[in-house]
Amino acid sequence: MKLAEALMARASCLRRLDNLKERMARNAKIQEGTHPAEDAPALLEEYEQTADELLDLFRAINRTNAATPFDERQTLTDALAERDVLKIRHAEYRHLAEAATVNIDRYSRSEIPFRSTMDVRALQQRADRNAQRYRELDANIQRLNWEVDLVV
Secondary structure, eight states, X not given: OBHHHHHHHHHHHHHHHHHHHHHHHHHXXXXXXXXXXXXXXXXXXXXXXXXXXXXXXXXXHHHHHHHSBOSSSOBHHHHHHHHHHHHHHHHHHHHHHHHHOOOOOOOSTTSOOOOOSSOHHHHHHHHHXXXXXXXXXXXXXXXXXXXXXXXX
């Protein structure tokens, strides 16, 4: 199995767990004299089996990421961490650029004008650079996910 297939299976398990959780809650209690739409204990058993499958996938994916070289200086785990931080930085620079943008919406001369304390253009450029680097890194990660075999 390729790493990408394991990642898709992980996502499927997570969706299945959410679905089972909702179904168990709907069938956990019923009015006296009625029958549940589904067997809640059977759903709980399926939930446990799916959670065990998810645990195995998490372990295998983590082992694979840690053992897979991404480039000459880092593993796939390192690249994933870098990608996550790039996403956080991009969002913050975009947010900060938006917050620092001065809109001229005064209605009278008595209103106090605002000015930016930050270089909005530079913040936007940093956000754009982080977004570009994120896209490039993500594309390389996705490519590698389809090339590497899952470590079991």
